[in-house]
Amino acid sequence: MLFNSYIFIFLFLPIALAGYFLLNRAKHYEMAKWFLTGMSLWFYAYFNISYLGIILASIALNYLCHILMLKHVHSKAVLTGGILGNLAILFYFKYFSFLIENINSLFHIESIVPDILLPLGISFFTFQQIGFLVDAFRGSVSGQAFSDYALFVTFFPQLIAGPIVSHEEMLPQFQDISKKQFRFDNFYMGLRIFVLGLAKKVLLADTFGIAANWGFQHYASLDALNTFLVILSYTFQIYLDFSGYCDMARGLGLMFNIRIAVNFLSPYKAANITEFWNRWHITLTRFFTRYLYIPLGGSRKGTLRTYANVMIVFLCSGIWHGAGWTYLLWGVMHGILSVLTRIWQKGKERLTQNRQEHLHIWQKRFLRGISVFFTFFFVMLAWVFFRADTVQQAACMIKNLFSAFGNTPHRFQIQKEISGAFQLPEIFYVLKFFKLDALPLGSCYCMFLFLLVAFILIFCCKNLFETEKSHKPHAAGTFSLAVLFVWCVLSFSGVSTFLYFNF
Helix, strand or coil: CCCCCHHHHHHHHHHHHHHHHHHHHCCCHHHHHHHHHHHHHHHHHCCCCHHHHHHHHHHHHHHHHHHHHHCCCCHHHHHHHHHHHHHHHHHHHHHHHHHHHHHHHHHCCCCCCCCCCCCCCHHHHHHHHHHHHHHHHCCCCCCCCHHHHHHHHHCHHHCCCCCCCCHHHHHHHHHCHHHCCCCHHHHHHHHHHHHHHHHHHHHHHHHHHHHHHHHHHCHHHCCHHHHHHHHHHHHHHHHHHHHHHHHHHHHHHHHCCCCCCCCECCHHHCCCHHHHHCCECHHHHHHHHHHHHCCCCCCCCCHHHHHHHHHHHHHHHHHHHCCCHHHHHHHHHHHHHHHHHHHHHHHHHHHHHHHHCCCCHHHHHHHHHHHHHHHHHHHHHHHHHHHCCCHHHHHHHHHHHHCCCCCCCCCCCCCHHHHHCCCCHHHHHHHHHCCHHHCCCHHHHHHHHHHHHHHHHHHHCCCHHHHHCCCCCCHHHHHHHHHHHHHHHHCHHHCCCCHHHHC
């Protein structure tokens, strides 16, 4: 079930909210948790009923490991078995077919490649449970009731595409009696965040996605200008898609008085790649830091070991995102730049600090602006490998981007399929009414408008987390929110699934 669907907004969500708070109001707290867990399982199984058995088995096996560790029954062996079991399930569903394909290619054999259905969100709920087991082994998790654990894993706002929450963030909130009663202030703020996230997804991300999808399908025929527009469209699409999901998840959590971890914090404003990863998919970075980077030694075992650990983390990040060489190369690119950034920062730390003391504020802002630009440009190039179906496709697009425009008669002309992707009827008719479409480049004005709005939203505006505490309900804002909500609902017929559902 999609957040951006009629059945979710007009049936599922009202039932979930009403049932949960009515049961809590009658002080049936345990029943309320089971009700919300059942609703979350319905939400998950709506995509494919066969997913239900997989997630239920995963929950049961991991909870059994938790109980065994509480009783000190060979805790280390149980932890190892639990982690290997989780990774084995993840490997089978996500990477087994990819492995067989590469074995066939390497040894020139024709083994049958199984057509394995990838359960949605398996990477997210698997990592979430691995983190829980490790914390339980370390003694930071007390005995948890099965109802609390099941809700911790399945809570629908963060079930499919994160964030990868930890037990200390969620379980105390599920057990807090003060959060059981309906609160209008939380509901209104949650609704506001949800609608604004919905608009990012439905009105912006999906529109950029039309241009990006067409461009990646016809990459070989694109010149430099059109290649740039396609890559930029995907760069904005994945940002707005993932940011929109994170906002919606956080908004839905607030409706239930649950504060979900911030997972997205204006990452394109980052001045270096390290800062980028402290802002993009924050909970995945936290997971790898806690359960991989630090256990490997972190930065405690010398410079070379630190750089090796960084590369391992980013290789795993690439593999986590998908079964393909393009994802692996994407991870390597980020890993290499992260190592180079550490080397640069270590070598220039004192010099930079001394210089910064003598710089005017406008000079500091200018230097940061340059850093943000180059970081964004690198991230944009890396997204090509992330999005491409093959390494060859990605290499061709990079080559097109940096090549001369060529001698074709259509050079410097924006492909009509790219500009046409942005011509939403409700916007194009306004331009047509004022006869702006008859001006030079009139067919591109919608595209220019979308690029401008995306640029302002991403680089110039505060994110919703930053405005959450200062926002006060008022009539004009509520009316604008209602108009935006209606616009989104009327646009549902053309929406797609969230990009991170594939991971």
